[in-house]
Amino acid sequence: METVVLVIHLLIAMALVGVVLIQKSEGGGLGMGGGNMxxxxxxxxxxxxxxxxxxxxxxxxxxxxxxxxxxxxxxxxTDSIFDRVPAAAPEAPSEAPAPAPAEPSVPVGE
Incomplete structure (x- = not known):
């Protein structure tokens, strides 16, 4: 359906350009000649x-x-990428304490 309307639209556009160019303007334009068709x-x-x-x-x-x-x-x-992202807010970090850093296996300062 859309293709048919688009083709008609383009034909009307070309006809409109043609009719406007045929018209005689005040300066003569492309309607030169005897003035009658x-x-x-x-x-x-x-x-x-x-x-x-x-x-x-x-x-x-x-x-x-x-x-x-x-x-x-x-x-x-088409679906937007924002439609696929969950609407929930990101979770807050858990309240478990962070693990202590491991002791280095090589003694420092010797």
Missing amino acids: GGMMTTRGSANLLTRATALLAAAFFATSLILAILAGNASR
């Missing part, structure tokens, strides 16, 4: 179409981003 529409009509297409693709991009985020949040979570 092959004589299909007037300049104002093509601007409305591209603006609406951009808005629809942006909304679809946003929706697929949210869906991917939700799917990633619901994915199987």
Whole structure:
């Protein structure tokens, strides 16, 4: 499921980039030419179409981003190393006296 949504998301992203690059900016941009799309529409009509297409693709991009985020949040979570450590505090040292140091076998000072 996640792979299908990811592929759709990538296709929408590429289409969105393409639609934005086709639009004519104030400085001319990549929309150079007569201003109409092959004589299909007037300049104002093509601007409305591209603006609406951009808005629809942006909304679809946003929706697929949210869906991917939700799917990633619901994915199987790996256990943390902190989940495996026992919660009990370390035990206090026992109150038994420490053993006395052993006498050296070699006499000192002779």
